[in-house]
Amino acid sequence: MGTAKTVLITGTSSGIGLATTVAAARMGWLPVATMRDTTRAENLIAAAKEAGVDDLVRVARLDVTDPASVAECVAGVVAEYGGLDAVVNNAGAGTVGTIEIAGMDPVRANMEVNYFGVVEVTRAALPHLRESRGRLVTVTSVGGVVGQPFNEAYCAAKFAVEGFMESLAPVAASVGVRVSVVEPGAVASEFVAGQQLDIPAMLAAAGPYAPALQAYIDRTLKAFSVAQTPADAAGSIIAALTDENPPFRVQTTEWARDFAGTKLADLDGSAVQRLTGGWVGLTRS
Structure with a gap:
C-alpha cells in the first residue's frame, strides 16, 4: 500500500x-x-x-458493542495494511x-454504544x-460539555467519553499518540431521523413533562x-488527523465554540441552567 496512511472510521x-x-480518501x-450492517454501505x-x-x-x-467484532x-x-495510523470513533446513537x-x-x-463502544475500539x-x-x-x-434537556442518557454517555479521553490524552501522548475530541453542534444528517421519533406519541406519554418536552x-x-452539514463537520476531523499539533478539544462551528465556552466559564452552573432552562420554557431572573 506504499506510504499512504490507514484510518479506521x-x-x-x-x-x-x-x-x-470521503474527505480522508480525498x-x-x-x-x-466500518459499520454494524454493511448492507447499508450503498450511500457511502x-x-x-x-x-x-x-x-x-x-x-x-x-x-x-461486540468486543469480538472490534478485535x-x-x-x-x-x-491487510501492515499497521494502523489513525482511528476516528464516530459511531453513536x-x-x-x-x-x-x-x-x-x-x-x-447509550452507554453501550456511545461510551463502552468507544473505549473498546480505543483499547x-x-x-x-x-x-x-x-x-x-x-x-x-x-x-458532552453541556447537559441538555431530554438528552440525559445521551449527554451522560458523551460526558463519560470526554472524561475518558481527557484523562487518556496525556498518557497516550507519552507514547506518541495524539488524542483529540471533536464537538459538533447541530448537524444536518440522518442522526436525528435515525432516532425515528414519534413526536405525538412522545408527548402523549410525557405526562407532567409534556409542556417542557413540547418547548424543547x-x-x-x-x-x-440551520444545522451544519456533515461535510463541514468532517473538515474538523480531518484537521485533527492531519495538523502537526492538533488541539485536544475542537468545536466544529462558532456556535459550538460559544456554547461550550458558556459551560467552561460557568463555575457555579447558573449560566447553563438559565440557557437550557429557556429551552423547556423556564424563565429565571
Missing part, C-alpha cells in the same frame, strides 16, 4: 462518518469505513465513486426522553497507534433547520 453509513471517509488516506460507496476515491475506500463490518476488525485492518418516563433501558443502550487500537505514533480522534458533541422539540427543530 466507525459509523460510516451516513452523516459525519460517511463525509469523513487527502490520500486509506479509510477503512456512491459518494466515494462520485468523488473518484472509491478505489481507496474499504468497507468492513464492526459492531462497537476481529482491528486485527484484519492491521493484517441518540435518544430523547427523561428518566422517570423512559426508564433505564435508554441509559444502558483494541492503541497498541497499533502506539507503534505508528498515530492519531485517535473521537466525535463527541457539545452535549420546538426549539430543537429550529436549531436543526
Whole structure:
C-alpha cells in the first residue's frame, strides 16, 4: 500500500462518518469505513465513486458493542495494511426522553454504544497507534460539555467519553499518540431521523413533562433547520488527523465554540441552567 496512511472510521453509513471517509480518501488516506450492517454501505460507496476515491475506500463490518467484532476488525485492518495510523470513533446513537418516563433501558443502550463502544475500539487500537505514533480522534458533541434537556442518557454517555479521553490524552501522548475530541453542534444528517421519533406519541406519554418536552422539540427543530452539514463537520476531523499539533478539544462551528465556552466559564452552573432552562420554557431572573 506504499506510504499512504490507514484510518479506521466507525459509523460510516451516513452523516459525519460517511463525509469523513470521503474527505480522508480525498487527502490520500486509506479509510477503512466500518459499520454494524454493511448492507447499508450503498450511500457511502456512491459518494466515494462520485468523488473518484472509491478505489481507496474499504468497507468492513464492526459492531462497537461486540468486543469480538472490534478485535476481529482491528486485527484484519492491521493484517491487510501492515499497521494502523489513525482511528476516528464516530459511531453513536441518540435518544430523547427523561428518566422517570423512559426508564433505564435508554441509559444502558447509550452507554453501550456511545461510551463502552468507544473505549473498546480505543483499547483494541492503541497498541497499533502506539507503534505508528498515530492519531485517535473521537466525535463527541457539545452535549458532552453541556447537559441538555431530554438528552440525559445521551449527554451522560458523551460526558463519560470526554472524561475518558481527557484523562487518556496525556498518557497516550507519552507514547506518541495524539488524542483529540471533536464537538459538533447541530448537524444536518440522518442522526436525528435515525432516532425515528414519534413526536405525538412522545408527548402523549410525557405526562407532567409534556409542556417542557413540547418547548424543547420546538426549539430543537429550529436549531436543526440551520444545522451544519456533515461535510463541514468532517473538515474538523480531518484537521485533527492531519495538523502537526492538533488541539485536544475542537468545536466544529462558532456556535459550538460559544456554547461550550458558556459551560467552561460557568463555575457555579447558573449560566447553563438559565440557557437550557429557556429551552423547556423556564424563565429565571
